[in-house]
Amino acid sequence: MSVAFDKTGVKAIKERMSMNIFKQIKTVLWSFIGIGRRKDMAEINERGNPLVLVVVAFGLLLLFVAGLASLAHTFGGG
Secondary structure (H helix, E strand, O other): OOOOOOHHHHHHHHHHHHHHHHHHHHHHHHHHHOOOOHHHHHOHHHHOOHHHHHHHHHHHHHHHHHHHHHHHHHHOOO
16 A cells, blocks of 8 residues: 655645644743733644643743843843
């Protein structure tokens, strides 16, 4: 039994994965500032793996802290 390899299918999967990551980032950014609809929060489980959401949140938190540290270093006379 052979399976045909379809490049358009691979493109669709990659596009869907990238859109999922953007949705995860958008969800995390909205939750950082405390804005979000209950409907959107109820759909988090449908958007994908919650572990991905945690990893994205941790990465964005590290970026935020690094940005604050660089600002403090720049303007703090360090």
